[in-house]
Amino acid sequence: MLSRKSPSQNFLKFSMTDAKTVQIRFLPNDVSVVATVGEGLLQVADRAGVMIPTGCLMGSCHACEVEVEEGEAICACISAVPPGLDEMTINLFVDPTW
Numbered sequence: 099m100l101s102r103k104s105p106s107q108n109f110l111k112f113s114m115t116d117a118k119t120v121q122i123r124f125l126p127n128d129v130s131v132v133a134t135v136g137e138g139l140l141q142v143a144d145r146a147g148v149m150i151p152t153g154c155l156m157g158s159c160h161a162c163e164v165e166v167e168e169g170e171a172i173c174a175c176i177s178a179v180p181p182g183l184d185e186m187t188i189n190l191f192v193d194p195t196w
Contacts, residue, residue: 121185124148135181139164139174139188150174150190165189 122142123130131146140162143150153161157173164174166188179186 118181120179120183122146122179123185123187125187125189127190133179135179137179139172139177139179142179143174143188148190163191165191 118135119132120135121130122133124143124146127148129146129148131142133142133145140150140152150164151161152175153159155175157176160173162174163171165171166186174188
C-alpha cells in the first residue's frame with residue numbers, strides 16, 4: 099500500500115534534500131541575494147532588504163507586480179524562485195499609489 103504524504107511533507111523533503119540555490123538580483127537597487135528554489139519572492143526580497151509593496155497577497159490587485167527575464171510581469175506575492183535557473187533578475191516597478 100502506498101503511503102500518501104501531505105504537500106507540506108513533500109515540500110519539506112524536497113527543500114532539505116534537493117535544495118538548489120539561485121542568485122537573485124533586484125533592479126533598480128542592484129541588490130543581490132542567494133535564494134532557494136521554491137522560496138517565495140516576497141521572502142527573498144525581504145531578506146535582501148528590498149521592499150515590494152503588497153495589497154491583497156493573493157495576486158489579484160497586482161500591487162506586488164514585478165518584471166522578470168524576457169519582460170514577463172508576475173505577482174511576487176504568489177510566486178516563488180523557479181527551478182532550472184542559476185540566476186534571476188527581478189525588476190521592481192515603482193507605483194506611487196501603493
